[in-house]
Amino acid sequence: MENHLTYRKFASSGQSLCIFSIPWSYLVTGIALFIIGILDFIFLGYLIGHPGEEIIGEYIGQGIAVYLGGVSFAWTIGLVPLITGFIIVVYCIYASKQVILSRTENSFIIQERRLLFPFITELRHSSIRKIDYTNKGLQLRHVWVMLFIPMGIRILQFGVPLFNEHLAHDNILPVMMVVTAVIDIVGALLMVIVPTHTLSFESEQKLYTVNFLPVISTGNINRTLVLSEETESHHKGEEKISYSSYFHLIGGLGMIVLSIIGLSLEFLWGTDLSMIGVTYGIYLVLRVFQNKTPIYFTKFSKSTGYFPETDRPFRKLTLIDITAISLLIYFSTLEFLWGWVYFNPNWLTILEMSLTTVIWLGMIFWNFLYITVPLPTLKTLKLQLKENPCNRLQFIFRLVYMVILVVLGLIVAF
Numbered sequence: 521m522e523n524h525l526t527y528r529k530f531a532s533s534g535q536s537l538c539i540f541s542i543p544w545s546y547l548v549t550g551i552a553l554f555i556i557g558i559l560d561f562i563f564l565g566y567l568i569g570h571p572g573e574e575i576i577g578e579y580i581g582q583g584i585a586v587y588l589g590g591v592s593f594a595w596t597i598g599l600v601p602l603i604t605g606f607i608i609v610v611y612c613i614y615a616s617k618q619v620i621l622s623r624t625e626n627s628f629i630i631q632e633r634r635l636l637f638p639f640i641t642e643l644r645h646s647s648i649r650k651i652d653y654t655n656k657g658l659q660l661r662h663v664w665v666m667l668f669i670p671m672g673i674r675i676l677q678f679g680v681p682l683f684n685e686h687l688a689h690d691n692i693l694p695v696m697m698v699v700t701a702v703i704d705i706v707g708a709l710l711m712v713i714v715p716t717h718t719l720s721f722e723s724e725q726k727l728y729t730v731n732f733l734p735v736i737s738t739g740n741i742n743r744t745l746v747l748s749e750e751t752e753s754h755h756k757g758e759e760k761i762s763y764s765s766y767f768h769l770i771g772g773l774g775m776i777v778l779s780i781i782g783l784s785l786e787f788l789w790g791t792d793l794s795m796i797g798v799t800y801g802i803y804l805v806l807r808v809f810q811n812k813t814p815i816y817f818t819k820f821s822k823s824t825g826y827f828p829e830t831d832r833p834f835r836k837l838t839l840i841d842i843t844a845i846s847l848l849i850y851f852s853t854l855e856f857l858w859g860w861v862y863f864n865p866n867w868l869t870i871l872e873m874s875l876t877t878v879i880w881l882g883m884i885f886w887n888f889l890y891i892t893v894p895l896p897t898l899k900t901l902k903l904q905l906k907e908n909p910c911n912r913l914q915f916i917f918r919l920v921y922m923v924i925l926v927v928l929g930l931i932v933a934f
Contacts, residue, residue: 541732545714549707550608557602672704772804800844853929
């Protein structure tokens, strides 16, 4: 009760900020996925079994997926969107909230009003070491890219050629496949593109974090979070794209273009390699724009000696980086070697293998730079390797990792 009265007192004096947070990008995507999942089952049926000997449902003439006597196409293209959409909508109901941030003479008071679990927290100024206001970047949201974009592309690969197929009764199946694939891809991009903002308070005992959407003015947050003169503050606004970001962008766009050529024309890259390339390329491009303004401001206490982290000598690799780069190097080496092993001389294959060789060498070089040499520290790399044994060890380990992948491709190819 005392906290609530304190909040009312300072809210009335104007030293408070109210944030309405609704994850609308997730909500729109969740509803779209749920609806298309239901429509898939309505238009394609929910048959399991042979037509005329149905175990579940009734055959409505839209084909059987996977194997004879298997399931209708609704199960293969609509089940994942249906379940995922329902989970996302439920999450959005829980995550929607009103956040009221107030500053008293001695404390910050944070009130979160949710549908089911409203609560209030008080943090004393004297215990706070650091305050960050930032966007969260991709983080775990890259899971949506990894899940729905490959699935959407694969559905398009099977669905588009079915239009006006002479054995088909109508175009209901390809239409549903294309619409489902487009919603899968657009929904994944929408959830990733719209950033979630995070306001975190780090005290001596714990870390308290508030996540919210939509964009809130940095100025409003700053006015609310005025600390004493014993603090320092770092502000970052809209920054220019760095050399490292251009490196991400060029690599990502290059993979997307090559993968689209491979998927549509079956030229340069095979299907599996193209699927990995387009997914990882989209991830790299999105990461460039998500990390363009990673920090809006940071406040930290002089007395604690807490200062922002310095740049890493080597680029931090995520699980997606390691997995995607491993698959790209392995599959590209395999396809490159198999292309020359089964080479049939004519002008088209000579052109394709020449381009494939150049692209393979370029991708190996790009991955080498990405893994071992962060561009912002390229000029000081020699000095870092000379002065720090740990950096030398890490450089050698990453280089050996690439060599092992190429050798593994050689072994499998021959």
